[in-house]
Amino acid sequence: MSNVIAFVRDSLTSLVSRMGTDRDKAATTFYAHTVMSDEQLIAAYSTAWLPRKIVDIPALDACRKWRDWQAKKPQIEAIEEEEKRLNVKGRILEAAKKGRLFGGAAVYIGTGDADPMQPLEVDRIGKGGIRYLNVMTRRQLSAGEIDRNPESEWYGQPSYYKLSGANGLQVDIHPSRLVRFTGAMPADDEITGNPWQGWGDSVLQATLDAIKNADSTAGNIASLVFEAKIDIIRIPDFMASLNNETYRAKILERYTLANMSKGINGTLLLDKEEEYETKTANLSGLTDILMAFMQIVSGAADIPVTRLLGQSPAGMNSTGTSDMKNYHDRIQSMQELEMQPAMRRLDKCLERSADVVDPDVYYQWAPLEQMSEKERSEIFKTTADAARQLVGTGTGQEIIPREAVSDALVNRLVEDGVLPGLDAAMEEYGKLSEQEPSEEELAAAAAANQNQPPANQRRAANDAALRTLYVSRKVINADEIVAWAKGRGFKTTLPAEDIHVTITFSRTPVDWMEMGSAWDDEVKIPRGGPRLMEKFGEARVLLFASNMLQWRHREMVELGASWDHPEYQPHITISYDPDAPDLSTVEAYQGEIILGPEIFTEVNEGCKSSGGLSEDFTL
Incomplete structure (x- = not known):
């Protein structure tokens, strides 16, 4: 007891x-530890879509946006060119996929050394030192003895790997020459008895039961669809007459003809004594059952249903944003905690192979969720407006010194990785606090300040002199637009070098320096979207939409620039030809529009193109 x-x-x-x-x-x-054989893994990956997506999606998302190098522009170009030459992104993606499928894969760093068993000496790699990158799975690479020396860099990992060739030759490879991807972490090699010691488990190992249940449910539902509608006909003395072979043949012939007549004209001919009935299966709840199994697969694979199935989120007010955010956080953790440490030695070799030896060079993984052009411009405008509020109007009454705000903004942009190479550019050109105006600039600003109204005389001595402002962007691919116009019946057009887009035409003098700078030195208006051909006075113009140009124009107006029209509409003047074709019959240009950097000039009232642009007054 x-x-x-x-x-x-x-x-x-x-x-x-x-x-x-x-x-x-x-x-x-x-629970029992069962290890899937390679044949089972290959069969699951090759023949079923769920296992393939579970293996591929996280690896693909981790490499999709890749990474942004933070260095000087020539250094970035050299490293990225070396990445393209070696197809680093493609090799890492392939190894990540195969590592998840088999529980082990590696990228071999080929440097042409005589003995691959010797450790890879990164410091000895010169320009072009990496000759190739090859992907190998644990099927080709068998792990050697596990290093149990606590003082060793490779503790808990194989001290060497053995590559088996097709001709029976075997090559020993030092682990420093491999970028390893081990799939799911094994619990313990010694306890579980993993036959692939030194590698991990396949990600399908823990999800296979959930996948099988979902696939089986989908297959059973598909079988039920064929029996969703069954016709039942009751025949007098049917069972008693089945022993007669002639009767059986007549029955088959009889209802074959009946079904044919039903299929042709919807009429079923029956004897008066026969009874006809249709039974329909209720399949309404099967979708919920299948989706419940899919939810289990989603949880087992740690991939949101919206990403796994490629469907829109269900439910009232459901956007799937929180699910995708959590998933992106998980992919970012995978990049920073698994992929980046595994690639550390490869990255150092890559820099040296690109002839870049600089301890300050580093990279950041690009965010998976990219902002739209509108979101980027709005966030940048909000940040810029907040910075202006902090520094005040330059009267010496600012809340925070503008030098401090400038340094803080630069730090934020560098940390966010939105402007690759910004920190190196700041080192080259110096910070705002390090750029003091010369005596000549101070004298010129003071002289110009004496001629301004009292309200403007309070401006700081180092502000630029006020002047009228005309801002435009040249159309880089103007030749394409001219060719399009000629093909639509325009006999004459503006010269290609004069085709442009006006952003600001301010007769009111402003401080050019306070107008700031655009987000990009080149703007690409994507194909399609709202496009119209209109007549502005004598000008035939192409209207198009651009949030970037709208934001830039609005920013300058808010900073004091004048605009003589009720609204701003981005457009390109095509022609002043009085014999131009009827615009109602002309389909607007639908191709890409590429605009060059902003050009600041003073207003020239007498110029009709490439400067003053009198056609802008007819907006």
Whole structure:
């Protein structure tokens, strides 16, 4: 009895329901370690779509946006060119996929050394030192003895790998020459008895039961669809007459003809004594059952259903944003905690192979969720407006010195990785706090300040002189637009070098320096979208939409630039030809529009193109 009492105290037990006893039904459930063979893994990946997506999606998303190098522009170009030459992105993606499928894959760093068993000496790699990158799975690479020396860099990892060739030759490879991807982390090689010691587990190992259940459910539902509608006909003395072979033949012939007539004209001919009935299966709840199994697969694979199945989120007010955010956080963790450490030695070799030896060079993984052009412009405008509020109007009453705000903004942009190479550019050109105006600039600003109204005389001495402002961008691919116009019946057009887009035409003098700079030195208006051909006075113009240009124009107006029209509409003047074709018959240009950097000039009232642009007054 004392033993029974001790057992009751250890766990919740019911002798009536047998809960917690040896006769409890749950007592028969236990976990067993089963290892999928390579043939099973290959069959699952090759023939079923769920296993393939579970293997591919995280690896693909981790490499999709790749990474942004933070260095000087020539250094970035050299490293990225070396990445393209070696197809680093493609090799890492292939190894990540195969590592997830088999539980082990590696990228071999080929440097042409005589003995691959010797450690890879990164410092000895020169320009072009990496000759090739090859992907090998654990099927080709067998792990050697595990290093158990606690003082070793390779503790817990194989001290070497053995590559088996097709001709029977074997090559020993030092682990420093491999970028390893081990799939799912094994619990313990020594306890589990993993036949692939030194590697991990396939990600399909833990998800296979959920995948099988989902696939089986989908297959059973597909079978039920064929039996969703069954016709039942009752025939007098049917069973008693089946022994007659002639009767059986007549029955088959009879209802074959009946079904043919039903299929042709929808009429079923029956004898008066025969009874006809249709039974329909109710399949309404099967979708919910299947989706429940898919949810289990999604949880097992740690991939949102919206990404795994490629479907829109279901439910009222459901956007799937939080699910995707959590998933992106998980991919980012995978990049930073698994891929980046594994690629550390390869990255150092890559820099040296690109002839870049600089300890300050580093990279950041590009964000998976890219902002649209509108979101980028709005965030940048909000940040810029906040910075202006902090520094005030330049009267010496600013809340925070503008030099401090400038340094903080630069740090934020560098940390966000939105402007690769910004930190190196700041080192080259210096910070705002390091750029003091010369005596000549101060004298010129003071002289110009004397001629301004009293309200403007409070401006700081180092502000630029006020002047009228005309801002435009040249159309880089103007030749394509001219060719399009000629093909639509325009006999004459503006010269290609004069085709442009006006952003600001301010007769009111402003401080050019306060107008800031655009987000990009080149703007690409994608194909399609709203396009119209209109007549502005004598000008025939192409109207198009651009959030970037709208934002830039609005920013300048808010900073004091004038605009003589009720609204701003980006457009390109095509022609002043009085014999131009009827615009109602001309389909607007639908190709890409590429605009060059902003050009600042003073307003020239007498110029009709490439400067003053009198056609802009007819907006």
